[in-house]
Amino acid sequence: MLMSPGISDERLLDLYRVMVRIRSFENGVKQLMKEGRCGRVSLSAGGEAVAAGVSAHLTSDDQIGSTHRPLGHLVAKGADLKRMMAEITAKSTGTNRGKGGPYHIFDKSVGALGANGVVGGSVPMCAGYALADQLRGDGSVAVSYYGEGASNQGGVQETLNLAACWGLPVVFVCENSSPEVQRMLGHEIDYPQLSIDDVGSRGAAYGMPGSTHVGWDVETVYTAAGEAVKRAREGGGPSLLEFKIYRLDGDMDSGYCPIRLLRERLTGGGVLTEELDAEIWDAEAARVREAIDYAVGSPEPELIDAYTGVYAEET
Amino acid sequence: MTRMITYAEAVNEALRAEMRRDHRVILFGENVSSGWRPATKGLKEMFGRERVRDAPITETAFIGAGVGAAIAGLRPVVELMLVDFGLVAMDQILNQMAKTTYMTGAAVNVPMVLRCVYGAAGGAAATHSETLTALYAHMPGVKVAAPSNPYDAKGLLVTAIRDPNPVAYFEHTLLYPTEAEVPEEQYTVPFGVANLVREGVDATVVATGRTVGMAAEAADRLRGDVSVEVLDPRTLVPLDEEAILRSVAKTGRLVVVDEDYERCGFTAEVAAIAAEKGFHSLEAPVARVANPNVPIPFNRRLERHVLPDKEKIARAIKAVMKS
Numbered sequence: 001m002l003m004s005p006g007i008s009d010e011r012l013l014d015l016y017r018v019m020v021r022i023r024s025f026e027n028g029v030k031q032l033m034k035e036g037r038c039g040r041v042s043l044s045a046g047g048e049a050v051a052a053g054v055s056a057h058l059t060s061d062d063q064i065g066s067t068h069r070p071l072g073h074l075v076a077k078g079a080d081l082k083r084m085m086a087e088i089t090a091k092s093t094g095t096n097r098g099k100g101g102p103y104h105i106f107d108k109s110v111g112a113l114g115a116n117g118v119v120g121g122s123v124p125m126c127a128g129y130a131l132a133d134q135l136r137g138d139g140s141v142a143v144s145y146y147g148e149g150a151s152n153q154g155g156v157q158e159t160l161n162l163a164a165c166w167g168l169p170v171v172f173v174c175e176n177s178s179p180e181v182q183r184m185l186g187h188e189i190d191y192p193q194l195s196i197d198d199v200g201s202r203g204a205a206y207g208m209p210g211s212t213h214v215g216w217d218v219e220t221v222y223t224a225a226g227e228a229v230k231r232a233r234e235g236g237g238p239s240l241l242e243f244k245i246y247r248l249d250g251d252m253d254s255g256y257c258p259i260r261l262l263r264e265r266l267t268g269g270g271v272l273t274e275e276l277d278a279e280i281w282d283a284e285a286a287r288v289r290e291a292i293d294y295a296v297g298s299p300e301p302e303l304i305d306a307y308t309g310v311y312a313e314e315t
Numbered sequence: 316m317t318r319m320i321t322y323a324e325a326v327n328e329a330l331r332a333e334m335r336r337d338h339r340v341i342l343f344g345e346n347v348s349s350g351w352r353p354a355t356k357g358l359k360e361m362f363g364r365e366r367v368r369d370a371p372i373t374e375t376a377f378i379g380a381g382v383g384a385a386i387a388g389l390r391p392v393v394e395l396m397l398v399d400f401g402l403v404a405m406d407q408i409l410n411q412m413a414k415t416t417y418m419t420g421a422a423v424n425v426p427m428v429l430r431c432v433y434g435a436a437g438g439a440a441a442t443h444s445e446t447l448t449a450l451y452a453h454m455p456g457v458k459v460a461a462p463s464n465p466y467d468a469k470g471l472l473v474t475a476i477r478d479p480n481p482v483a484y485f486e487h488t489l490l491y492p493t494e495a496e497v498p499e500e501q502y503t504v505p506f507g508v509a510n511l512v513r514e515g516v517d518a519t520v521v522a523t524g525r526t527v528g529m530a531a532e533a534a535d536r537l538r539g540d541v542s543v544e545v546l547d548p549r550t551l552v553p554l555d556e557e558a559i560l561r562s563v564a565k566t567g568r569l570v571v572v573d574e575d576y577e578r579c580g581f582t583a584e585v586a587a588i589a590a591e592k593g594f595h596s597l598e599a600p601v602a603r604v605a606n607p608n609v610p611i612p613f614n615r616r617l618e619r620h621v622l623p624d625k626e627k628i629a630r631a632i633k634a635v636m637k638s
Contacts, residue, residue, distance in 0.1 A: 063387065097420025106419040113386055114419065118406055123410060124376045128383020128391070135341065135365060135389065142383075155406065158376035165371055309417050310455050312424035314477040 004219050009271045015034035015056060016219050016266060019259045021284045022072040025081060028249050028288040029071065029088055029102075037296070038089045041102045044072035046216070046248035047175050049258035051076035053142055053221030054173055057229040063129035063142045065122030066101045070115030073145050079107035091298035098301045099309070120146055121151030123172075126157050127273040129171035130238075141169040141232040151199045158239065160206040164200035169232035171225065172240040172273040174199045175215060177247045200242035208238045215243025216258040317498045323353035323491040325465040326430075329472035330355065330392065333631050337390060340476060341366045343377060344394030344430070353491060354430075355394065359471055374404035376402035378429065382412045382481075390476060392448035398433040398485070399442045411454035411480045421504060428475045434487040434574060435524060435622055446575035448523070451483040452551045452557045452584070458506060458600070459551040461485040463527035465495040467549055470504030478506070479549070487525040487574075507553035515544035517560040518632050521585050522572040523548060526604075526623050529574055533628040541636055551581055560593045567598035568635040577605035599638040602631040 004012060026043045027203045032040060044051070046070075054077035058064070064072040074084060080095065087094030095105050106114030113129060118123035126144035133140040149311055150156055151174050163170050198201070203210015209231075213224050221243060228239040246256040254260070266272035334340045338473055346352060346604040347360040352456070359367040370377035374395065376380055381393035395401050408429070416424045431451075435444035452459045462468040465521050468486070475482035512527060514536045515551050520543055522530035534543035544562050548555055563569050571582040582603040589601055604623045612618050 065383070094420070096418060097421060099420050100418040102420045106422055108419075108423050113383075113423070115410075118410055121406055121411060124379020124407055125383035125386065127376060128380040128389075129342075129387045130361070131380055132387035132389050133531060155375035155404075158371070158373035159379065161371055162376040162380060166368065193515045220365060254466075309421035311414050311458070312421055314479060 007219055007222060009057070011056070012219070012262070012266060013124045013271065014101040015052045015222065016262050016272070017220055017280055017284070018052040018055070018076050019218065019262065021287070022048045022051060022251055023250065024150045024281070024288045025075050025291070026071055028085070028292055030250060032089065032292065041071070042069040043250065044069045045250040046177070046246045046254075046256060047072050049218035049221050050175055050243045050245060053218045054225040056222055057226050057240065058111070058141070060110045060247065061128070061138070061140045063113045063133075063140070064145060065113060065126040065129065066143070066145045067122065067147060067150065068115065068117050068119070069118070069147070070105060071102070074105055074107065074112050074115065077112045077127060078110040079105065079112040081287055082290040082294040083107070085295035086298050089295045090300065091295055092301040092305065093294070093298040097305065097309070099305070120150035120156045122146070123150065123153070123156045123159045124172055127163050127168055130163065130168035134166070139233045141171065141229055143171045143173055145173045145175065148174060148178060148199055149193055151202065152193065160202070160208070160238070163238040164206045164208050165180045165216065167235070167237040169235070170238045171228040171232055171240060173225070174240065176242055176244050198242060198254045200240060203240035208240055210240040210242070212242040212244065215245035215263060216256045217261050218258055219238050219312070240269075317496040319494045320497050321353070321464060321491060322465045322468045322486070322493050325469040326354040326472055326486060327356060327358070328497070329469045329476070329516050330358060331361065333473060333476045334366065334509040336501070338391040339342050339388065340392065341367045341384070341389055342392045342394070343370050343381070344526055345370060345372055345396045347394055354486065369420035373399055374559050375407050378404045379407040379411060381429070382407060382415065382425055383428050385425045385481070386415065386423050390426050392430060392476060393426045394430045394432070395433060396625065397443055398431040398447045399445045401431065401447070404637060407455045413454045416480065417456055421514055424479050426479045428472070429481065429483045431483055431485050432488055433485050434489055435618055436488040436619065437609050438613060438615045440613040444611040446524070446573065447605050448485055448551055448573070449575050449580040452581060457480065457552065458482045459485070459552060460506065460549065462549065462622050463490070463524055463547050467494065467504050467510070469497055470502050471506070471549060474503045474506055477503070485524060492524055495550045504549065506550045507555050508548040508549065509555035510549055511544070513543060513545040515542035515566065517542040517545060517566055518568040518635055519544045519559070519566045520569060520570045520572060520628065521548065521559055522634065523547045523551065523581060524574060526572045526574055526628075529623060529625045532625040533632060536625065537632060539631055541632055543632055556592070559588065563589055563593045563598040569597065570602045570604065570628065570631045570635055572604040572628055574623055575605060576608050577603055578608045580605055599635045604628050604631050
């Protein structure tokens with residue numbers, strides 16, 4: 001039976017797998033943090049539906065730019081789990097050879113270009129990815145992820161304007177993780193971060209469609225992102241999507257947990273049996289274990305590596 | 316075949332030929348389609364508004380777009396109408412443009428040219444007159460070229476566009492109308508190779524950008540009294556240290572000149588190199604001629620007072636000859 005109009009059961013199961021992969025990967029990272037095998041990493045639990053629902057519309061020819069909470073976006077885009085884990089643990093086999101860390105992971109082979117340690121820092125670069133897409137004319141698009149805090153950055157506002165002026169094939173995805181208090185997570189100060197309720201409303205200020213959605217419901221995300229990506233691919237220009245999410249601890253207790261929500265639906269609809277569910281979690285756990293083993297067994301960079309790669313070699 | 320063209324035309328020629336040669340080369344920035352701007356005049360008509368596009372006045376967005384476009388495989392040339400305006404976009408320039416290659420373990424690179432129009436051009440005051448080469452040279456990951464004449468302007472820009480790294484390319488406003496013999500065909504001037512502008516044996520002057528011409532004039536004026544060697548490094552990063560040290564070993568005396576601020580500036584860097592690696596060759600303290608650490612004043616008399624000129628350079632040469 002079809003669970004959802006417009007989304008096949010198979011697609012929903014795929015989305016579920018990706019979300020479980022993200023959660024499992026981050027729980028693996030959490031464990032490494034607890035054991036002191038890596039430094040502090042900002043995790044994205046609660047945002048899995050956004051990463052999975054958006055990336056389901058992308059291929060490796062499309063690009064994403066992400067944030068300092070990037071692991072979900074990167075996993076969903078297909079970045080290499082082993083080399084990501086190695087980067088998180090600062091190993092020479094990491095995506096960035098241990099010189100960028102979790103907040104700067106790039107995996108060019110799948111268009112994951114990349115995490116960024118500066119709030120809003122990747123957003124202008126995404127306009128550049130989209131510009132390259134536009135000039136190539138092959139229908140590729142860029143997705144620029146950022147948070148509600150970054151949405152206030154001058155560079156983000158400038159980029160919305162530039163993308164609209166140039167008609168760039170880019171989708172701006174704002175994950176608003178403080179949907180009620182309008183205060184950026186970890187910055188619970190006396191004044192709000194946002195003077196508006198919905199970041200999506202800022203699209204209108206730049207002449208592009210802007211909309212606000214529930215971000216813990218992957219079907220909603222999938223549908224909204226599908227429209228925006230299609231528009232960009234067809235030369236219709238940029239859009240702004242805001243998804244409200246709640247940052248979670250990585251457990252499944254919350255009513256805002258996108259994985260729990262989808263699991264209940266899939267189970268209720270008979271698409272997901274307990275056996276299949278266990279199979280999915282086991283398979284993803286095995287991949288994460290493999291990634292951790294790879295990272296733990298990998299060597300640190302050599303001291304000489306501190307001096308390499310400041311400049312690219314002539315090719 | 317060579318013929319006389321201006322510095323601005325040399326920039327224009329380099330852009331035109333590289334855009335013709337490589338479809339990945341694109342140009343954007345504020346007013347780059349304008350017929351009033353000699354360095355980019357005619358390019359939009361030739362290559363179309365897709366490849367030559369005006370950007371809104373938002374340096375962070377369009378410089379960042381240059382970084383992204385470069386990572387995504389294009390060869391963007393981004394124009395910064397005045398180098399001072401880059402100060403609103405420092406994250407994209409000094410974090411993203413400069414460091415992405417290193418931070419990704421060289422998994423990606425940023426083949427981008429940031430054309431920085433710079434220099435005090437007479438009464439434009441402190442936010443429209445700066446040089447700021449040191450700011451760019453300070454940050455690992457950026458190459459810095461500062462052509463002093465039309466020949467180098469063309470050859471260095473071609474090299475910059477073909478370089479796999481971000482290059483800040485500094486064009487002095489007042490050099491735009493200066494003329495010199497420039498070959499019609501495309502050629503490159505390599506980075507990191509200083510140009511020996513005047514040969515001499517008594518004192519070395521290392522000067523960059525517009526001050527190279529002033530240093531040559533000072534050297535010519537002192538001819539007969541002092542034999543002055545004038546070196547133009549052409550690129551601040553990479554820097555031809557060897558040529559500087561070789562010259563200092565010969566002359567024993569060093570004057571360093573540029574239009575940027577003196578403190579922690581390029582002149583300080585060259586003086587430090589001489590002290591560290593050429594100390595035993597030095598027969599006199601190093602002298603510097605640079606902006607004496609004040610914002611460029613609006614009043615032209617004051618502006619002239621704080622900028623280098625050939626008289627100041629000649630005085631500095633005489634001073635190092637006395638000690």
